[in-house]
Amino acid sequence: MNAIGIDLGGTWIKGVLMQVETGDMIKQLYHPTNGDKDWKQAVAETVSELRNVASDPVSAIGLSAPGLPNVTNQYIAFMPGRLSGLEGFHWGHFLGSSVHIVNDAHAALLAESRFGAAKGYKNVVMLTLGTGVGGGVLINGQLYQGNFQKAGHVGHIAVGDEGERDITGMPGSLEDAIGNASVEKRSLGRFSSTYQLLEAYKQGDYFAQWLWLSSVRKLAIGISSLINCFSPDVVVLGGGIAQAEDDLLRPLTDFMTLYEWRPGGYVTPIKLAQFGDMAGAIGAASFAISSEPGFS
Template sequence: MYYLGVNFGRTVITVGVVDENGEIIIKGSVPTLKYRGIEDIVKDIATLCIRVVNNAKLNIDKDIVSIGIAITGIPDKKDGTIVYSSYFDYHTVQVKSILKQYINLPIYIENDANCYGLAESRWGAAKGFKNSVTVNIGQGVGAGIIVDGKIYNGAFSGAGELGHHVIVVDGEPCHCGRRGCWECYASEDALIRDAKILSIKYPKSEIFKMVNGDFRVMSYNTPFEAAKMGDKYAVELINKYIKYMAVGVINIANILQPDVIVIGGKVMEQGEYFLDSLKNEVEKHHYGDHLSNTLRAPEIKLSQIGYDAIIMGAAMLRE
């Protein structure tokens, strides 16, 4: 039997057909186009689900067990609604009931970072650990908390919004309406923002040269590559970025004390260059590190699955 996993992303919707071992056998994508109403977007999800299943030479009524939808925001899993999404500016919008008009299958809804964390705990870097936190670094910062092998949702399904815990009082403005959130300093968008500011201030920097002054082609990896070339401005920027990243990781470790913290997103492409620096920063400032194994810092790993983890985790959602 097979399952459908849907990543209802900020810019792209991706649907995958997933088998019982978590393997994605086929997937497809369409633009989200967030300016449209939820009815049109969910209709696109339904159309994409049907198309992907047909391309897999399967029958959606006979071969597919259920559909799991990973969303950006806080879900009501019972009603199948998005209670709140700051990025989409959604306030209690229907998803399950609209999708049911097109596809008559069990439908489950969950936060995308939780789906990421679920997949990593079953098949990825957190496999074999009972308690883990997976942090997904993208346009924002999301986190999936796994306790005793299960998603921890909290009292109102909003647990894990760690990208919105404040690390700088009165800091950078966040799209959530507050200031100083972790994702304002640790997200891909945050690093790109700071890299642009730095290259404008220092046009002789390697960052400026790498994009030839065209900030439209600036990527998350640009300042990392400039730092590897020895550019002092880029090195300073990356060191500052990793310090902000470490503050959030240390807070997670001190509050939740998981066995392992998994970091996912484009930062995975930086491999040990990023991971070793992050580990060193965490070890320097983690509370209780001097107590050896009594209060040791959790293991820190890079995701072993990547973006497909969201689809895989969504496909495995159950009651």
């Protein structure tokens, strides 16, 4: 069966027509969020384009977006400060079809758990390391959304009790410790992006090495805390910062030996996500098909 997945981001609208049983992507589309068209209309046109290339009927439509969906996953209920007009906007009414809405980090988790790095695991914690830090939790094979759909906001756990409060009011948050948005502040203005920080780190800049390793140490503390809470089969790291690969995994592995509780010597595996920028769209399609009556 075919499903359409849309990932609505601040920069790009990404769409995929997917064969759900296999995860094969039949067609991918990219449109700028703030291009020539209103972004709501651009979403509608993306859905229409994908419908037109489908040889079989489209069974479900899913849309991933930042923010907290309402309890029935029909619209984003809370998303202050970004994509004005998104809160409360009912996509099913607008598109004239059933549309299932899911948080973007939750969608990335679903993509990895069904087709990617976490395939075959029932209990998974995923962290998306990018501008901020998002994530999701899979329990017994099911996405855990929690009360008010807030579950999985792993970037807002505390890895310290000092510093400014983050957007949720949390001091010393994991998001502020490693998210790209805080690099300039953390580096006292020396670096404007994690990419710049890592380039200096690789060239032997002592300040950059101290700063990056301090951030990775806090990430290890955060992951170890999540392992204590959820005891997952695997932890998956996605997002742009995870593209650092060995420059992230090597020091993270060393720090995990200090902080992870390992009864019986068991080490929780940490894997890099397999899907890149289409993870949200793939996960949205997967969420939609699992949400339709009669499908699983």
